[in-house]
Amino acid sequence: MLKPHRLVMIPGPTPVVRSIQDQMGRETIAFGDPDFIEDFKSVVRDLKELWQCSGQAFVLAGSGTLAMEMAIANISKAGDKALVCSNGFFGDRYAEICRRRGLKVDVLSAEWGSSVTPEDVKNKLSESKYDIVTVTHVETSTGVMAPIDEIGKIVQEHGALFVVDGVAASGGAEEYVDPMGIDVLISCSQKAFGVAPGLAILWASKKALEKRRSLGTILDSYMDFEKWLPVMEDPSKYWGTHPINMIWALKESLRIIKEEGIEERYARHARQAVMVDEAIASMGFSILADKDFRAPTLSVYLYPKEANVDDAKFRALVAEEGAYIASCLGDYAGKGFRIGHMGNIDKHILISAVAAIERAAMRVGIKLEPGKALGILQSCFVEESSN
Numbered sequence: 001m002l003k004p005h006r007l008v009m010i011p012g013p014t015p016v017v018r019s020i021q022d023q024m025g026r027e028t029i030a031f032g033d034p035d036f037i038e039d040f041k042s043v044v045r046d047l048k049e050l051w052q053c054s055g056q057a058f059v060l061a062g063s064g065t066l067a068m069e070m071a072i073a074n075i076s077k078a079g080d081k082a083l084v085c086s087n088g089f090f091g092d093r094y095a096e097i098c099r100r101r102g103l104k105v106d107v108l109s110a111e112w113g114s115s116v117t118p119e120d121v122k123n124k125l126s127e128s129k130y131d132i133v134t135v136t137h138v139e140t141s142t143g144v145m146a147p148i149d150e151i152g153k154i155v156q157e158h159g160a161l162f163v164v165d166g167v168a169a170s171g172g173a174e175e176y177v178d179p180m181g182i183d184v185l186i187s188c189s190q191k192a193f194g195v196a197p198g199l200a201i202l203w204a205s206k207k208a209l210e211k212r213r214s215l216g217t218i219l220d221s222y223m224d225f226e227k228w229l230p231v232m233e234d235p236s237k238y239w240g241t242h243p244i245n246m247i248w249a250l251k252e253s254l255r256i257i258k259e260e261g262i263e264e265r266y267a268r269h270a271r272q273a274v275m276v277d278e279a280i281a282s283m284g285f286s287i288l289a290d291k292d293f294r295a296p297t298l299s300v301y302l303y304p305k306e307a308n309v310d311d312a313k314f315r316a317l318v319a320e321e322g323a324y325i326a327s328c329l330g331d332y333a334g335k336g337f338r339i340g341h342m343g344n345i346d347k348h349i350l351i352s353a354v355a356a357i358e359r360a361a362m363r364v365g366i367k368l369e370p371g372k373a374l375g376i377l378q379s380c381f382v383e384e385s386s387n
């Protein structure tokens, strides 16, 4: 049988469109080439402008976890106090990273599916003085989005540095560095930017850069803001070799973002998330995230209990039907699946992904009305086009 094209519907990496792939496939040139220097400058300039950051944007070879470590390495020293707001797996990862760096860590946890609230943060900050507060913007293990704007205001009043993990959000959910009082926003290439994995992306506020300066020499060198600052201002300078083709790919991703319009991109993600949730819920799956905190970039669905779905078999069938989806994490492992709906995902991709899930659901014996989920999506797309 002819194998269908397999869509990458996990919560990152996300589908990489042809024009971005083409940038990765270009002949690599010298990092001192004036054309490349101009390209890199424009990437840094666009990141600062689109995310409204008057401090500095950094792009280097790495992944989201490197960006998480880099944020902490540059704005803290051992013994500092950190409040980690954890809505799941990646919030807990931040607590571990902070502990390993010798910080005194308190964790404010929400039940999986819910979020730490601004009130929770306010109460916690009134009990003790913290140097850093971290929040995961979109928690990839639960599909929950935290209210970072409101939390940011509270953290600013407290005087702590505010670190936001935007790995599963940046480019798909609203993030504005200066207006939201974010001191370090961290991200990477393979999620809502729609680029392949390989880049760590960070934005640092002026306050965060001052904090870094005040620390003198830090242990880390590859992650040091002070080493990268001159390079980001003038990419003809050298600290570590630039991931040239990946920078080109990010440049193309930013071009696509500007062409769509960043506000419209955020609005599209919000609309698409509601559509996909409605379509998949119509097959009998339930949504893990509380209604008030649902992320626009990814969703976590639980199997109908009565269907006794074999998780590994179901996901293998969805893959066979043409879409690769992810397993659940933590206590939800085996009980459902996660999908990304972020980045450069259009109606063709969403329709095909939901259709693959529907066919697999029918093959494992879930009782559903064939085509109902697709009908919901179709109607949503038609309504969207007529507005």
Ligand SMILES: Cc1ncc(COP(=O)(O)O)c(C=O)c1O
Pocket: 012, 063, 064, 065, 066, 068, 090, 136, 138, 139, 140, 165, 166, 167, 168, 188
């Ligand atoms: C919210 C969040 N933070 C951090 C990470 C770690 O990023 P990476 O796997 O690129 O190191 C991930 C990865 O999925 C994530 O979803």
